[in-house]
Amino acid sequence: MxxxxxxxxxxxxGVGLTGSLAAHELTQAGLKVVGLERGAARFTVPxxxxxxxxxxxxxxxxxxxxxxNTKVAVTFRNNSDETALPIRxxxxxxxxxxxxxxxxxxxxxxxxxxxxxxxxxTHLLQRYGKKFLDSCGPELTVQDWGVTxxxxxxxxxxFEQLIxxxxxxxxxxxxxxxxxxxxxxxxxxxYPNPPMKETYFGAIFxxxxxxxxxxxxxxxxxxxxxxxxNPLGLKLNACVFCGFCERxxxxxxxxxxxxxxxxxxxxxxxxxxxxANCEVLRINLDSTGKKATGVTYVDGAGREFEQPAExxxxxxxxxxxxxxxxxxxVGKPYDPRTGEGVVGRNYTYQTTGxxxxxxxxxxxxxxxxxxxxxxxxxDDFGGDxxxxxxxxxxxxxxxxxxxxxGRPIEFHPTPPGTPAWGLEWKRxxxxxxxxxxxxxxxxxxxxxxxxxxxxDPTYKDAWGQPLLRMTFDFPENDIRMSQxxxxxxxEIGRAMGGKIVTRGGTKRPYTTTVYQSTHNCxxxxxxxxxxxxxxxxxxxxxxxxxxxxxxxSSFPQNITYNYSVTIGALTLWSLxxxxxxxxxxxxxxxxx
Amino acid sequence: xxxxxxxTLIKATGAxxxxxxxxxxxxxxxxxxxxxxxxxVRTPSIAGxxxxxxxxxRQPTYLFFxxxxxxxxxxxxxxxxxxxxxxxxxxxxxxPSYIDKQLAGAWGAGERxxxxxxxxxxxxxxxxxxxxxxxxxxRTALRxxxxxxxxxxxxxxxxxxxxSYLKSLEAGGKDLGGVPSQVxxxxxxxxxxxxxxxxxxxxxxxxxxSWRMIGFPGAYASYYSLVxxxxxxxxxxxxxxxxxxxxxIHVDAAIPATSP
Numbered sequence: 111m112x113x114x115x116x117x118x119x120x121x122x123x124g125v126g127l128t129g130s131l132a133a134h135e136l137t138q139a140g141l142k143v144v145g146l147e148r149g150a151a152r153f154t155v156p157x158x159x160x161x162x163x164x165x166x167x168x169x170x171x172x173x174x175x176x177x178x179n180t181k182v183a184v185t186f187r188n189n190s191d192e193t194a195l196p197i198r199x200x201x202x203x204x205x206x207x208x209x210x211x212x213x214x215x216x217x218x219x220x221x222x223x224x225x226x227x228x229x230x231x232t233h234l235l236q237r238y239g240k241k242f243l244d245s246c247g248p249e250l251t252v253q254d255w256g257v258t259x260x261x262x263x264x265x266x267x268x269f270e271q272l273i274x275x276x277x278x279x280x281x282x283x284x285x286x287x288x289x290x291x292x293x294x295x296x297x298x299x300x301y302p303n304p305p306m307k308e309t310y311f312g313a314i315f316x317x318x319x320x321x322x323x324x325x326x327x328x329x330x331x332x333x334x335x336x337x338x339x340n341p342l343g344l345k346l347n348a349c350v351f352c353g354f355c356e357r358x359x360x361x362x363x364x365x366x367x368x369x370x371x372x373x374x375x376x377x378x379x380x381x382x383x384x385x386a387n388c389e390v391l392r393i394n395l396d397s398t399g400k401k402a403t404g405v406t407y408v409d410g411a412g413r414e415f416e417q418p419a420e421x422x423x424x425x426x427x428x429x430x431x432x433x434x435x436x437x438x439x440v441g442k443p444y445d446p447r448t449g450e451g452v453v454g455r456n457y458t459y460q461t462t463g464x465x466x467x468x469x470x471x472x473x474x475x476x477x478x479x480x481x482x483x484x485x486x487x488x489d490d491f492g493g494d495x496x497x498x499x500x501x502x503x504x505x506x507x508x509x510x511x512x513x514x515x516g517r518p519i520e521f522h523p524t525p526p527g528t529p530a531w532g533l534e535w536k537r538x539x540x541x542x543x544x545x546x547x548x549x550x551x552x553x554x555x556x557x558x559x560x561x562x563x564x565x566d567p568t569y570k571d572a573w574g575q576p577l578l579r580m581t582f583d584f585p586e587n588d589i590r591m592s593q594x595x596x597x598x599x600x601e602i603g604r605a606m607g608g609k610i611v612t613r614g615g616t617k618r619p620y621t622t623t624v625y626q627s628t629h630n631c632x633x634x635x636x637x638x639x640x641x642x643x644x645x646x647x648x649x650x651x652x653x654x655x656x657x658x659x660x661x662x663s664s665f666p667q668n669i670t671y672n673y674s675v676t677i678g679a680l681t682l683w684s685l686x687x688x689x690x691x692x693x694x695x696x697x698x699x700x701x702x
Numbered sequence: 703x704x705x706x707x708x709x710t711l712i713k714a715t716g717a718x719x720x721x722x723x724x725x726x727x728x729x730x731x732x733x734x735x736x737x738x739x740x741x742x743v744r745t746p747s748i749a750g751x752x753x754x755x756x757x758x759x760r761q762p763t764y765l766f767f768x769x770x771x772x773x774x775x776x777x778x779x780x781x782x783x784x785x786x787x788x789x790x791x792x793x794x795x796x797x798p799s800y801i802d803k804q805l806a807g808a809w810g811a812g813e814r815x816x817x818x819x820x821x822x823x824x825x826x827x828x829x830x831x832x833x834x835x836x837x838x839x840x841r842t843a844l845r846x847x848x849x850x851x852x853x854x855x856x857x858x859x860x861x862x863x864x865x866s867y868l869k870s871l872e873a874g875g876k877d878l879g880g881v882p883s884q885v886x887x888x889x890x891x892x893x894x895x896x897x898x899x900x901x902x903x904x905x906x907x908x909x910x911x912s913w914r915m916i917g918f919p920g921a922y923a924s925y926y927s928l929v930x931x932x933x934x935x936x937x938x939x940x941x942x943x944x945x946x947x948x949x950x951i952h953v954d955a956a957i958p959a960t961s962p
Contacts, residue, residue, distance in 0.1 A: 161946035164921040167900040173814060183816040188827050195824040195831055198816040310932035350924035361923070474933045478918055479925035518899040518918050530872070531782045531891060532865065536915075540789065543916035569818060621827040 112406055117418035118142045118383075121405055122425045123390045123434055126211020127674065128660040128681045129425035130368040130376055135685035137381035139693065144383045144417060146407055148426075149178075149208030151386040154369050158359035166517040170357045175215045177205040177427070181389075181572035184429060188583045188619045189560065190446060196569050196577065202622040203459075203630055204357065205427040209386060210368040212427055212628060213674065217356040217482030217514055218332035218365050220275040221671035222266050222679070224493050225259040225295050230667065233494065234504060246504050247587045249558045251456055253666045256638040256647035259295050262679045265686070267298055269678035273366025274338040274346050277301040277330035291327040293489040306335045306349065311475050311547045312486030315511035318605035324488040329510060330675075331483035332366035342375045353515035355482030365482065385409070391573060393422050393438035393657060402440070402657050408573060420696070421656050421688075424634075428663035432457075432563045432633035433578040440654045441634070441644045444562050446581070452644040452652075454563040456635045457582060458555040458668040460627035461507060461592045461616045465599055466523050467547040467608035474544055477516030485512035485550070491595045492670040493554065503590040507553025508670055509599050511606075518543070525610045549603055551595055551614055555631065555668040558585045563633045583620050592616035629673050634663040636680075638700075646700040648687045649680065655698040660684060762799040762905060766806035766837065770855075771844045775801060775890075777857040781864045782894045790911045792898055800897030800906030801840075810837030834881060836889065843878035843886035847871075902942045913940040921946065 119141035122129040133143045152158070168174045177200070185194035206212035226233040231252045234243050243252070279300045280290025305328035308316070316326045333349035340346065349364040363370050376382050387410030394403045394416065404418035424431045435441055435453050444455035469475065487510025489495055498504060515521070523546045524538040566579035596615030603611035637643030640652040649664050651657040661677050669676070691699055764772050776798050785791035792798075804810060812835035824831040834842060848855070856864060870876065872891075874884030897906030899913075901921065907913065913920050920940035928934065943949055 159948070160923055161921055161943040161949040164923065165901060165943060167896060167904055171896060171900075172809065176814075179814060179816050180812075186828055188825065192825065193822070195822065195828045196816045196818070197828070198830050199814060201829065307926075307930045309929055313932055348926070350926040351929045352923045352925070474917075474935050476925075476928075476934070476936060478922075479929040516918055518912065518916060519896055522895075522899065522916070531868075531894075533784050533786060536783055536786065536789070536791070540915045543918070568820065619825075619827050621829075623827070623829040 112414040112416040114416045115418070117404070117420075118144050119419065120144075120421040120423060121146060121417055121419040122423040123393075123405060124148070124211060124424075124426035124430070125209055125368070125384060126206065126425065126427070127213035127368060127677060129211070129423065130372045131678065131681045132423050132425060132658075132660060132685055133382055134372050134376045135682070135689065137376065137379040139689050140381065141693075142381050144385060144419070146388045146390050146405070146417070147209055147384065147386045148389045149386065151209045151384065152214075152359075152369075153209075154359070154361065154363055158361045158369075160361050163358055163361050164352070164354050166354075166519050169215075169354075170517055171519055173200050173204060173357070175206055175208065175357065175359065176200050177207040183569070183571075183577055185566040185569050185577050185579045186622050187579075187581055190581055194566055194579045194581070197622050201624060202626050203628045204625070205429065205628065205630075209384070210373070213367050214359045214369065215357050216367075216674055217672075219483040219485070219512075219672040220270070220273070220277070220330040220332045220366075220675045222295055222297075223259070223669045223671060223676045224293070226494050227669045228255045228258050228262070230254060237494070238499060242499070243504070246502065247556070247558070247585050249560055250504075250585060250587060251557045251559050251642075252504070253456070253557075253635075253637055253642055255666055256636050256643065257680075257683065262683055263296075263298055265679040265682040266675065268682055269675060271302050271341050273332045273371045273678070274302050274334050274340055275330055275332050275366070275675065276303040276305055276335040278305050278328055280327060289327065291489050292325050293492060293495045301330065303335050303338055306331050306333065306481060306484065307351075308486060309480060309484045309513070311477065311511045311513055312484060314473075314547065314606050315549070315602070316486045318602055318607075319488050322602065322605055324490045326486050326488055329483050329485035329487050329512065331481065333360075333481040333483055334364050334366075340371055342372070344371055344374055346370050349481045351479050351481050351484070353478040353480045353517065355480075356514045389573065390434065391437070391575065393424075393434065393440055393654075395439065395654065399439065400654060402654055421658065424657065424659040425661065428630050428633060428661055429563070429578055429580075431659050431661060431663040433565070435634055435644065435651070435659060436563075436565050436578070437575055440651055440657055442653070443564055446559060446562055449559055450641075452635075452640070452642065454633050455642070455644070456557040456632040456666055457561050457563045457580065458557050458631040458665070459582065459584070459620070460555050460629040460631070460668055461505075461553045461584065461588050462551065462626045463592070463596075463616055464509070464549045464551040464614035465596070465603045465608075466612045467549055467603040467606050468523070468525050468542055468610040469545045469547060469607055470609060471541065471545050473607070475513075475547055476544065477513045477521065477546075480513055480515050482514050483512070484514065485510040487512065489670070491598060501590075501594060503587045503594070505554030505556055505588065505591045506670055507551045507592065507595045509595065509602065510550050510552075511547055512550045513548050516543070523548075526612060547606065547608075549599055549606075549614070551592060551599055552627075552672070553592070553595070553670045554588070556585050556587050557632065557667040561585075584616055584618055586618075589616055589618055629662065629668060631662050631665040631668040631673065634659045635666040636664040637666060640702045646698075648699050649684045650692075650699055652698075652702055656696065658684060658688070762796070762802070764799075764802050766802045766810065767798075770848045771840070772798065772802075773855065773857045774844055774847060777864060778868060778890065779894050779897075781861060781868060782891060783898055789915045790909070792894055794908065795898055795911050796906045796908040797894055797897035800900070800904055801893045803905050804893065804896075805837045805840055810840075811835055830885075832881065832885065839881055839886065839889060843881040843883070846878040901944075903944050910940045910942060
């Protein structure tokens with residue numbers, strides 16, 4: 111029997127980016143908040159320190175910072191005709207676990223979405239018409255977000271100031287700025303910090319794309335380019351390019367994260383209580399099913415508790431947000447046969463991949479001198495930045511030279527045709543390691559009525575509850591899109607001086623066995639219509655208005671860019687509305 | 703034990719490719735001899751033997767593999783990443799010891815492997831779907847391999863024959879006690895790559911040979927002043943986690959391990 115605890119104003123399920131940010135806003139407004147984190151509490155000192163943190167085997171290969179999949183895994187199948195089986199080892203995507211969540215091991219690649227992204231369906235219909243959109247795939251379920259870029263701009267700005275994003279503005283209030291990204295959505299002001307130093311691979315890429323007439327710019331980064339004090343008074347250091355960022359925590363306080371930018375203030379607030387090692391089993395609803403009464407969780411010792419709360423914030427990794435809603439009966443589950451229901455609908459991913467560019471032996475690339483966001487890149491093929499009328503697909507990708515380190519278990523490229531092992535393999539590795547550049551394609555993932563999340567009928571977690579089941583393959587649209595850009599990217603690789611340039615691009619079927627991206631998106635998407643969205647424009651659940659589901663699970667489809675900064679902006683947007691409107695008059699903030 | 707020759711021990715146990723001993727005797731014996739030669743551990747000096755035996759970093763003892771298994775693993779990794787005129791290979795780098803330690807520990811026991819049934823073969827997109835832990839997988843497959851090769855053990859084959867046999871495993875289609883041979887080969891290869899390139903604290907990559915071969919500087923923490931010196935050739939020697947004193951256990955109780 112669960113022990114019933116003293117009620118609080120709000121509880122967050124997960125204490126990563128959205129959980130710590132929401133709790134900060136709420137505690138500042140005077141609410142009593144409990145943060146429930148399934149993983150351990152962990153801090154820059156002593157947990158992230160050298161030498162142990164620079165261990166490729168432990169963190170990159172053995173996935174030391176990731177969700178304990180022996181307790182909670184995800185099952186997967188490419189389509190509804192197959193039987194989903196557990197992803198028994200994380201490879202394709204890597205949800206984090208522990209205080210700070212995935213926002214500890216992220217790379218710090220810090221983009222805003224574009225104006226058209228938030229009104230994607232409206233934009234595509236206006237520019238190309240319904241016939242064109244239908245021709246890209248009748249199964250596609252592209253939709254608007256219910257919130258616009260203009261509404262989010264000040265929240266983007268605030269979030270960038272909080273984590274100290276470095277970059278060069280390409281568009282300030284509609285004025286195109288030299289050196290920045292001319293395709294960038296208009297910003298109210300410059301980035302908080304200047305761009306990071308350009309790497310050698312970045313400079314080689316810049317020269318090539320300049321010659322090809324594209325528009326290179328420095329990748330916006332939350333690995334800091336200089337010491338910085340954020341608006342909460344927290345001091346971050348300059349990144350030293352150690353080359354251990356993605357899949358690692360930062361030992362230097364140089365990466366924007368809950369640990370560096372939020373938690374030191376939040377944890378001192380008497381209105382806040384962190385409870386680590388606590389696994390939330392479900393959100394509890396009252397007899398009407400329209401109001402949440404709190405959550406039930408199990409602590410590290412296996413003791414079950416009921417934590418009553420006025421508001422429940424679902425603030426876990428996107429896949430876990432969707433699973434929590436499904437396990438709790440919040441919102442109607444999506445049924446792919448009828449197209450009805452919303453929870454699990456519009457699950458999307460990210461199209462990635464790109465060529466490997468083998469350079470002359472005289473070029474010392476030094477890939478290990480790097481940060482998590484060291485790229486020089488172009489957006490000429492991003493989103494809807496180019497005319498799609500005659501292309502037969504929607505969407506796009508950024509292209510950049512982004513090498514986040516040279517850690518050799520993962521990175522030891524050999525040209526096509528090299529034997530897979532043996533003496534020739536070894537000599538090829540020695541020849542090419544420091545003379546090879548990876549070029550990244552990274553972009554949109556279109557939603558399909560065939561791709562969704564639900565509860566697995568067979569496989570269970572450590573507490574006996576169903577695992578989340580993922581049914582996903584890339585729509586043909588995304589293959590056409592990514593292969594079109596693969597051609598352009600090969601040209602760039604040759605212009606970089608590549609002696610051998612492989613060809614990238616996304617292929618079907620999607621496989622869980624190769625790392626692609628941890629930008630799992632959607633499944634509890636935001637929108638204006640309760641028939642096609644699980645949450646309203648404030649990420650408030652339509653059916654249970656005192657439950658808010660925050661984060662990447664709210665994206666109706668995935669954008670060109672890495673999603674973390676947009677998640678931060680959406681969180682602040684929702685919290686502002688909650689403080690201004692909901693707390694004064696609890697209930698649905700948008701009438702269905 | 704110092705006066706027992708390796709050949710004697712092998713005869714006594716009937717094993718070929720037995721556990722690496724702290725001293726070498728017969729250069730024609732098995733690939734494990736190369737390791738001993740490379741490390742220049744002298745035979746049959748009592749002092750030398752003791753020095754080797756007392757230093758597990760230099761002469762590790764197998765914790766997981768039995769003698770037959772070790773024989774195959776040593777000979778196989780010597781073909782997967784061979785020594786050449788310039789750089790040591792997997793044997794010299796201690797890869798068998800790395801794999802042994804991994805299989806003897808948490809990884810071998812199924813660390814970070816979701817292990818609930820029901821079990822059924824999946825599609826390639828669904829990844830590994832066998833009930834075997836890595837330790838069970840190696841043990842099961844190696845037993846079948848060594849039985850199959852009992853007439854001519856792998857270690858006694860010529861390098862070309864060894865390569866052909868490894869390629870036959872890699873190509874798949876052979877059932878190794880329930881382990882498809884290509885799955886075993888993939889595990890063997892991945893483990894070999896890990897042992898060759900991971901930090902030497904895990905028992906492989908001795909003398910940071912792979913890092914020196916490719917020019918990876920290891921666990922250095924900063925390139926701030928170098929990153930914009932485009933194309934420079936970094937000449938400094940690589941660094942292991944073991945070279946950072948903060949990570950060490952201090953023998954003297956008065957010195958806290960968490961200094962400074």
